[in-house]
Amino acid sequence: MVVALDVGGTGMKCALVRPDGTSVHTERHHTRAERGPAAVVASILDIAEGLADKARADGLTPLAVGVAVPGVVDESTGTAAWSANLGFRDVPLRELVGTRLGLPTALGHDVRVGGIAEARLGAGRDTRHVLFVAIGTGIAAAHVVAGAAAAGAHGAAGELGHIVVRPDGPRCGCGGHGCLEAVASAASVGRRYTTLTGTPATAAEVVSRAADGEEAAGQVWRETIDALADGLAIAQALYDTEVVVLGGGLAEAGTGLLDPLGVALRRRLTFQTEPRLVRAALGDEAGCLGAALLALDRLPVP
């Protein structure tokens, strides 16, 4: 049994997970990031300890802890190096959790562990080369080969959301212009529709209105698909994966996203082999399950 926490900007998904990847207990908590990073860290420690205690009270033995956080994460040192949402700057979270609980602890990046979970247990199962792309408030990717996600030299690999696809495009939260995230994230889709029409709408509403034939929504959605296809064509040229697993809020559009995106991607590839595009299978549990898998990886093979 391992303790798993996926700490997001708004909520924490937590679970006690068996070695086979099934959860025996789940909890959700508000992150309340506005309290500042120290308070968020204190909550993480309390919740993790509470989960371990709960396991023991139920006659189970917690063997390890896995924690996933967003931002720039250095898995090798166990440090949450930087996170816009949580205000983290070089927080030695692996050591803090490990010391508090007295258990082997792994720290991972939320999208990379989500990718690990989708690759091992979800939509990428039985596939060696997987690209997991999470399209929500932002856009990030995890390149997973044989069940392991590439972290890069500084914990910042897979930043698909911050490749420039529209040099004259909107300003991005990172300070650049025309990043894929600034054009095609769920947040950007809503924002661009609002700019065009003056009417506030979520990405889901834009997709639905586009399907109903509304012109402005159709235009925003077509531009979104084109930008995403540009990004995926670049990812395929550099990573050459077998399957692209699409997750995050925008993937809720299902075939409304997958079908036109597949057509647009195919049009952009020349000699490259086309990856299969599939929808993520684990929903918003992927990060928590992935944190559990990281923790399980730290245990000796039985």
Added chain:
Amino acid sequence: MVVALDVGGTGMKCALVRPDGTSVHTERHHTRAERGPAAVVASILDIAEGLADKARADGLTPLAVGVAVPGVVDESTGTAAWSANLGFRDVPLRELVGTRLGLPTALGHDVRVGGIAEARLGAGRDTRHVLFVAIGTGIAAAHVVAGAAAAGAHGAAGELGHIVVRPDGPRCGCGGHGCLEAVASAASVGRRYTTLTGTPATAAEVVSRAADGEEAAGQVWRETIDALADGLAIAQALYDTEVVVLGGGLAEAGTGLLDPLGVALRRRLTFQTEPRLVRAALGDEAGCLGAALLALDRLPVP
């Protein structure tokens, strides 16, 4: 002692290489690709056998063979899947060489094995996360982590030359438009200068004229640097490496390439860590040395 061959579109670099990476004998041959793929394969087999015989005649024992070829290479099956220069289509080169010489044989991709050589023995030595970028007739890259190059699911990872950086740019040999290779390869630099001025020139001449203050050459070179910086910024977002090793003909420009490219790349990065840009150390021996390293990797650890 291993037998190593780097088969290029115009020439083959061949060597007998010791386990420590030093060559005791080198040979160069013309590929004469115009003879067709079957004749090129026959030459590869003859030359490889000749090298093994030469080793034995000198009292040495050839233990394995490494062959590098351009194009799409499936290292796992040992197949040269596709090569524009050599006309190869699904040539089972590993098996052909292994059967002829009766030795364990490895087949690799020329730029990936070049990257392995630069990462282990050259400019990327002592660095875990290396991106090797070869800028010559074409542009290709190898992402090397801990001395191993990522091949991708279909042997086509690292195709940095075929990411689109100028959607309205010139047609690329791959059938696309505005690929990095179509704008910034050594061949493209010469071609663009010729289009602009009506005067034929090599990339080296363009660089030299730009340094002398010639306006047209300066414009072509600035556009080249900008396109390369766009490509490297994307590679850094997806791979997050520590060092970028620049090889191929265009890297002969030395600081004339590295200095402005470093400035242009820095301007494009926001939160990403800037990789060091360095010039390749092994010159045109990288591919042959890398083929030798692949062969050495197939031997049991002594």
